[in-house]
Amino acid sequence: xxxxxxxxxxxxxxxxxxxxxxxxxxxxxxxxxxxxxxxxxxxxxxxxxxxxxxxxxxxxxxxxxxxxxxxxxxxxxxxxxxxxxxxxxxxxxxxxxxxxxxxxxxxxxxxxxxxxxxxxxxxxxxxxxxxxxxxxxxxxxxxxxxxxxxxxxxxxxxxxxxxxxxxxxxxxxxxxxxxxxxxxxxxxxxxxxxxxxxxxxxxxxxxxxxxxxxxxxxxxxxxxxxxxxxxxxxxxxxxxxxxxxxxxxxxxxxxxxxxxxxxxxxxxxxxxxxxxxxxxxxxxxxxxxxxxxxxxxxxxxxxxxxxxxxxxxxxxxxxxxxxxxxxxxxxxxxxxxxxxxxxxxxxxxxxxxxxxxxxxxxxxxxxxxxxxxxxxxx
Amino acid sequence: xxxxxxxxxxxxxxxxxxxxxxxxxxxxxxxxxxxxxxxxxxxxxxxxxxxxxxxxxxxxxxxxxxxxxxxxxxxxxxxxxxxxxxxxxxxxxxxxxxxxxxxxxxxxxxxxxxxxxxxxxxxxxxxxxxxxxxxxxxxxxxxxxxxxxxxxxxxxxxxxxxxxxxxxxxxxxxxxxxxxxxxxxxxxxxxxxxxxxxxxxxxxxxxxxxxxxxxxxxxxxxxxxxxxxxxxxxxxxxxxxxxxxxxxxxxxxxxxx
Amino acid sequence: xxxxxxxxxxxxxxxxxxxxxxxxxxxxxxxxxxxxxxxxxxxxxxxxxxxxxxxxxxxxxxxxxxxxxxxxxxxxxxxxxxxxxxxxxxxxxxxxxxxxxxxxxxxxxxxxxxxxxxxxxxxxxxxxxxxxxxxxxxxxxxxxxxxxxxxxxxxxxxxxxxxxxxxxxxxxxxxxxxxxxxxxxxxxxxxxxxxxxxxxxxxxxxxxxxxxxxxxxxxxxxxxxxxxxxxxxxxxxxxxxxxxxxxxxxxxxxxxxxxxxxxxxxxxxxxxxxxxxxxxxxxxxxxxxxxxxxxxxxxxxxxxxxxxxxxxxxxxxxxxxxxxxxxxxxxxxxxxxxxx
Numbered sequence: 001x002x003x004x005x006x007x008x009x010x011x012x013x014x015x016x017x018x019x020x021x022x023x024x025x026x027x028x029x030x031x032x033x034x035x036x037x038x039x040x041x042x043x044x045x046x047x048x049x050x051x052x053x054x055x056x057x058x059x060x061x062x063x064x065x066x067x068x069x070x071x072x073x074x075x076x077x078x079x080x081x082x083x084x085x086x087x088x089x090x091x092x093x094x095x096x097x098x099x100x101x102x103x104x105x106x107x108x109x110x111x112x113x114x115x116x117x118x119x120x121x122x123x124x125x126x127x128x129x130x131x132x133x134x135x136x137x138x139x140x141x142x143x144x145x146x147x148x149x150x151x152x153x154x155x156x157x158x159x160x161x162x163x164x165x166x167x168x169x170x171x172x173x174x175x176x177x178x179x180x181x182x183x184x185x186x187x188x189x190x191x192x193x194x195x196x197x198x199x200x201x202x203x204x205x206x207x208x209x210x211x212x213x214x215x216x217x218x219x220x221x222x223x224x225x226x227x228x229x230x231x232x233x234x235x236x237x238x239x240x241x242x243x244x245x246x247x248x249x250x251x252x253x254x255x256x257x258x259x260x261x262x263x264x265x266x267x268x269x270x271x272x273x274x275x276x277x278x279x280x281x282x283x284x285x286x287x288x289x290x291x292x293x294x295x296x297x298x299x300x301x302x303x304x305x306x307x308x309x310x311x312x313x314x315x316x317x318x319x320x321x322x323x324x325x326x327x328x329x330x331x332x333x334x335x336x337x338x339x340x341x342x343x344x345x346x347x348x349x350x351x352x353x354x355x356x357x358x359x360x361x362x363x364x365x366x367x368x369x370x371x372x373x374x375x376x377x378x
Numbered sequence: 379x380x381x382x383x384x385x386x387x388x389x390x391x392x393x394x395x396x397x398x399x400x401x402x403x404x405x406x407x408x409x410x411x412x413x414x415x416x417x418x419x420x421x422x423x424x425x426x427x428x429x430x431x432x433x434x435x436x437x438x439x440x441x442x443x444x445x446x447x448x449x450x451x452x453x454x455x456x457x458x459x460x461x462x463x464x465x466x467x468x469x470x471x472x473x474x475x476x477x478x479x480x481x482x483x484x485x486x487x488x489x490x491x492x493x494x495x496x497x498x499x500x501x502x503x504x505x506x507x508x509x510x511x512x513x514x515x516x517x518x519x520x521x522x523x524x525x526x527x528x529x530x531x532x533x534x535x536x537x538x539x540x541x542x543x544x545x546x547x548x549x550x551x552x553x554x555x556x557x558x559x560x561x562x563x564x565x566x567x568x569x570x571x572x573x574x575x576x577x578x579x580x581x582x583x584x585x586x587x588x589x590x591x592x593x594x595x596x597x598x599x600x601x602x603x604x605x606x607x608x609x610x611x612x613x614x615x616x617x618x619x620x621x622x623x624x625x626x627x628x629x630x631x632x633x634x635x
Numbered sequence: 636x637x638x639x640x641x642x643x644x645x646x647x648x649x650x651x652x653x654x655x656x657x658x659x660x661x662x663x664x665x666x667x668x669x670x671x672x673x674x675x676x677x678x679x680x681x682x683x684x685x686x687x688x689x690x691x692x693x694x695x696x697x698x699x700x701x702x703x704x705x706x707x708x709x710x711x712x713x714x715x716x717x718x719x720x721x722x723x724x725x726x727x728x729x730x731x732x733x734x735x736x737x738x739x740x741x742x743x744x745x746x747x748x749x750x751x752x753x754x755x756x757x758x759x760x761x762x763x764x765x766x767x768x769x770x771x772x773x774x775x776x777x778x779x780x781x782x783x784x785x786x787x788x789x790x791x792x793x794x795x796x797x798x799x800x801x802x803x804x805x806x807x808x809x810x811x812x813x814x815x816x817x818x819x820x821x822x823x824x825x826x827x828x829x830x831x832x833x834x835x836x837x838x839x840x841x842x843x844x845x846x847x848x849x850x851x852x853x854x855x856x857x858x859x860x861x862x863x864x865x866x867x868x869x870x871x872x873x874x875x876x877x878x879x880x881x882x883x884x885x886x887x888x889x890x891x892x893x894x895x896x897x898x899x900x901x902x903x904x905x906x907x908x909x910x911x912x913x914x915x916x917x918x919x920x921x922x923x924x925x926x927x928x929x930x931x932x933x934x935x936x937x938x939x940x941x942x943x944x945x946x947x948x949x950x951x952x953x954x955x956x957x958x959x960x961x962x963x964x965x966x967x968x969x970x971x972x973x974x975x
Contacts (some may be wrong), residue, residue, distance in 0.1 A: 023439040031855075066465035106704045120818030130855060133419055138682035154444035154522065168509070168581035196418045196940070201408040202856055208557060283395055360945045405956060413938045419680045427686040 005281045014042055019362070028373025029122065030052070031104040032350070032366070036359060038233055044354040044362065045349045046347055051377040057339035064090050064164055064304040067337060075375035077120050080113035080149075081317040083162040086337075088243055089313035089324040090164040093306040101294035103245040108287050109149075109161065111280040116145050117318035118273045118280075121186065125270060126197050128367040129206050134197045136263050141189045144182050151177045165300035170292075180242050181286050183281055190278060198274060207270060208261030211353045211365035215264065221352065225320025226276065226367055230256035230269030237316040249286050266368035272310070273370070276318075305332055310342075319343050319370055343375035395501040439524035444509045446525040447500055453485040453519035456493035460511035460520050468504035469511060472497035474555035494551040495541055499559045502528070521567040639744045639916065646665070654747055665924075666887040670698035672928075673935050682938050702912045707885075708876030713776050716873070720774035725881035727767030732888040734760040739895050740814045741923055742905050744916035753814040754806065757896065758799055761776035761851070768870050771882075775873040784870035786859055786946055790850055793953040794857075798847035799918065800961035803841045803969040805829060805900045818904030825908035830901040836968045841901045843961050844931075848893035850953070852886065855938040859946055893922060894930035902926050 016098045019032040029050035035043040059067045071086045072079040084106060090096065123138030124337060146156040151172050153161040161168050166269025197203055213223070215231040228235055236253040256268030264278040306328040314323035329335040346369050354365050415502055430437050439445065456473035473493040482491035509519055533602055542552065640657070644650035644904025649777045678685025713723055735757045736745035750756055764946060765788050772784020804813055808829065821828050829837045850857040871882045897905060903926075914922075933971030944952065 015416075066463070069465050069506055069510065084478040102439045102611060110701075126942065130858070131941065133422075133681050133939050136683065137422075143428070147731060150443060151440040152442070154440070154509060155507065158506075158508075160510065167719065172442075173527075192418055196415045197942070199411055200415055201404070202948075205946055206942060207949055244519075297970055326423050356943070358947070412937075412941060414727060416936060419936060419940045422682055423679050425682060427679060427684045428682050431684065502951070 017359070026369070027371055028376075030347075030366075030371070030373055031377070034362065039358050039360075041354050041362060042360060043358055044351050046377050048344075048347070048373070049374040051070060053066065053378065055339060056163045056337055056378040057187055059334055061333060063332040064306070064334060067334065068163060069158065069160045071339075072160060073345070073374060074341065074378050075317065075319060075322070075343070075372050076119040076157060077372050078113050078253070078318045079158050080161065081117075081315065081322060083159065084110050084244075084326050085313060085315040085317065085322045087162045088315060089326050090304065090306065090309050092313055093326060093328055094164065094301065094304065095166050096299050096301070098166070098232070099294040099296065100238075100245070100292040102299070104287055104291045105167060105171055105296065106162060107244055107246065108284055108291075109152075111287075112145050112179075114280045115277050115320045117143050120279050122193065122197075123272065125367040125370075126203075126375060128188065128363050129203055131197055131203065133202070135194055137189060137192060137196070138300045141186060144178075144185075146181065148178055151175065153164050155207065163300055164304055166350070167296040168300065170296045176288055179271045179284065183285055183288070186281055187278070190274065192272070193274065194230065197372050198271060202258050204267060207266040207364050207368070209265050210357060210361045211260075211368060212262045213269075213349065213353045217350070217352060218264070221349050222348055223320070224342050224345065225318070226269050226272040227320065227346045229254060230267075230272045230368075231264035232256055232258075237321060241314065244312070244316060249281050249283045253269050254279060269368045269370075298308055303332070305330065314340070317342055319375060320346055323361040327332045339378055340376045341372040341375040341378060343369075343373075344378075346374055347371050384429045386582055439526070441523050444507050444522045446502065446523055447505065447511070447520060448523045448525075449498060449500070450519040451495065451498065451540055451542045452483075452618040453487070454495055454498065454540075455489055455517060456484060456495045457490050457516060459516070463510045464505075465508065465510060466504050466506050468501045468506075470499040470501075472496060474551045475558065476551075477554060477558055485519070489517060494543070494555070496543065496548045496552055498540045500538050500540065502538060503533050510529045531547035566570065638746060638749060651877060655737070657745070658739075658740075658741075658747060659733070659825075661741075662733065662888050664738065664890070665891055666884055667702070667885050669890065669931060670701065671695060672932065674698075677939050680936075702880065705880040707877055708874050710878070711873075713738075713873050715776045717774040718775070720770045720874075722878075722905065724767050724771035724774060725878045727886075728769060729767075729881045729885040729888070731761060731767055732764030732885040733891065734763070734966040735892045736813060736888075738891065739923075740818055740899060740904055742916050742919035743815070743818070745920065746815060749815065750813070752812045754777075754802055754817075754896070755812050758795070758802065761889075761892070762791075762795065764889070771869040772876070775870070777873055778870050779947065780870050781809060783859075783919050787853065788872055790853075790857060790918070790946075790949055790953075792860070793950060794847045794957070796849035797843050797953060797957035797961040800853060800946035800958070800965050801840045801847065802842035802900065804961075805967050806839065807965075807969055807972055808837070814899050816897055816902070821903040822906055824885070824910045825903065828901065828903040828906075836971060838900065838962060839960070839964055840968070841897065843957055843964065844897060845933075847953070847957055848897065849934060849937065850949070852889045852893055852934070854890065854934055856941040856943045858943055859949065863956050881883070890931050890934055892928055893925040897930055898923060921967075 012046055014035050014037050017036055019033040019034060021029040021031045023030075029123075031047040031050070033045040033047060034041055035045075053073070055070050058070055062070070068086065071082045074082050119138040119142045121136035124140075126132075126134040135342075149159060149161075149286045150156050152175060153169050155158050155161075197233070212226065213231045215228075215233045217232045218228050218233060232255055234253050234255050237243075238251075239253055254272050256263055256265075256266070257274050258268060259271070300339075308328060308330045310325065310327040312325040313325055314321050316322075319341065322342055323340035325336070325338040325340065326334050327336040349369065351365065354362060359367065458471050458473075461467075461469040461471045472495075474496050476492055476494050484490055488528065507522070509522055510612070512518075512522060528536075541548070638654075640654045641650055644653055673693075674694075675685045686697035689692055690696025690698050711716060738750060738753040738757050740746045740753075768784050768787050768791070771784075772780045772787075775781070805817065810819045811817070821832075826832060830841050871879060876880060903922075905923045907914035907918060908920055
């Protein structure tokens, strides 16, 4: 539908447009400088840094325990996964053996958080494309999970729940049954979402064959998460570089197959997120019945003073590969904490996948990469 | 979960070649998916709304909810653990040593209180509600309540002061602690001078004693006193320093203020 | 049935004034009700409540409050705007939308102007809206407004064709452009309505007309011009206060116009669905307004269900799908009428 209709005889000047930092559809404060030739985008240069809060510098001044609330605030929509990666890194430095109960609960929380984060991604993507209603259905279900989180650790968005060596609180008595209730009723929401948005012909026409990302380009750029899997590359850190107790659970790695258009288009990336929610539900179903008994705070050290050394631990956050590189100099404060943010790397793809498409497609493309500016800028 | 849409999708995959057929199947798919979507929204028109009409109706905050902090000063022993645990330095604590004659009472956990807490400010504009200050407290006097409606028009009003002493009492306690410390320092200095003088006269009487040992013993005295004096110095209330987090020896040197 | 206004008040100045002021009263009242319905319908479709506090009982006064708010806003005109065009644009848009009410047969006893070319007049006068929108976009002195206005103009002009072809099919069956005649041709019980009686041709005609008219009113899924989450913000970005209220009012007036036309052409107009039961001059107005409101509700329902089209897809829909179907449909209806 008019992707590359540039007639060589008619030469026009290129125009530079700013999709400014304040824009309803850029998922945060992101400035995209578009160079357009008529309606066709020639280049899209993202400018970031509007949300930079010096996370890495702050981390050097706190002790390991105090860095956890800061980690939450990187990717604030998927805070549990941020904490998870960080505490895994610290525990690797300290070489702690965790009680099984801690591992199970962490996995359940991480998968619940993945569902929540994908609900936000999917809902706001619908909003960008113009469908107002699925957004509210997604958020209605999100409330159930946030209530679960609130009864467990007291907060709805920024949890400070996973501490190096354990968890801040044990799960309350009604957590298991409430989670089971959620697991039971969530598939209906996914079905509704599919009926209303995913297979809607208008939505498909807006997103299929748009923003196609070939798999080799994705790998070269270091993309990860649904962006990479949407292009057909079967790479999921929970299976390929497993951590915690993920090897125990049986789930599929969802990959884009080009059902509606080309492999690696926006629809594929969107659908990977929807299907990943189903897979997360499977993991939670398997885990929720088998949580072993134990004390979640047994392994938390009184004073965290890791030996001198460095470690890089990566985990599968909802947005991609989230890694923490920690250098310890033997003191209570880390010497350096670097967060490898998935959105930052995925955003660098933007110029590559938006060339040749229309301005109106830019919204669809940016939404499908699913960035959170807290993650991009830290 | 195979929806009708998914079935249609897989069925129509085969018609990729014939473009006329694709044209018509697109139109058909368009209509069908629109109707399915309309059915979903129509069904939702009749489901009850999930809105809780705040402020007339409120949702209950769970017991572990992390909202505004509260400090029960009767139990606070001024140990400064909460201020040290805070990642954003929003707790400012100053204490004054009590005189041996004063009885501050016992906390509910049975600990005897020895410090007057002369400043305990929490700046809720800075607080990130992480709850890291709650576990280190030995008497569990700081905890998070379920109060979340405390916004204010002026940022300064968000600095909550939890101490139970009046400003005059604070000034008095600080002064008496300073006086006591000064007296003690003077007494110790006098005692050290007297001891040094005595040792010097003894040394003059016994020249065979090894001077190294003597200087060592003599030197051990003042540094130890100096350390004690330093500790007492730093535990005094310093009214000039506004937001400094009280006394701590080594851990918080690198913390930005 | 005679027109009661002209019967009692004559066709002089007073009579004509009353005749033309009645629809305005209707439009203003209807706009408030339609705004409220939109707020509530959209809210309940999204599992929420909508306005509940303004006016104490379920927020009934919300549209009034909105109108008050718009009225008291500062009237800004951009510095480099073309002042004459800027001021005239909302008026033109509203006039174009409102002028169509002259020929809508509200009841057998009342029609603003009982002209022989009723429906032709309506289609023609609705095209003034395009002019107004172009003026608004151009005079705002804003790149995005201009782009938005051009897109809107293209959209409106393109969708007039299938819309007119669909209308033409019905007119061929009736044989007259006068809308009162169209209503009279559907007298009787509801199976006499065109949408049922001449199924499937006129059913497809109705679908084509409904989709085309949805695009005419700039409603979702065709709301690129006023989409908040798109790159361009739309032709009425620079308008605030009462001028914006005109655009808003014109949109709602347009919605009812197309709904009423669809009701007249396909659903029997002012005829009661039960034959002579509950029919008469006053009942006629009731039925027409009810049918119009049902179709307005369907428009709102579609808005909250569907995502929006991209501009080129919109054009594709109009030129490559709706227009061919409308043409084939026209030929089919014509053949059927002749061969019947």
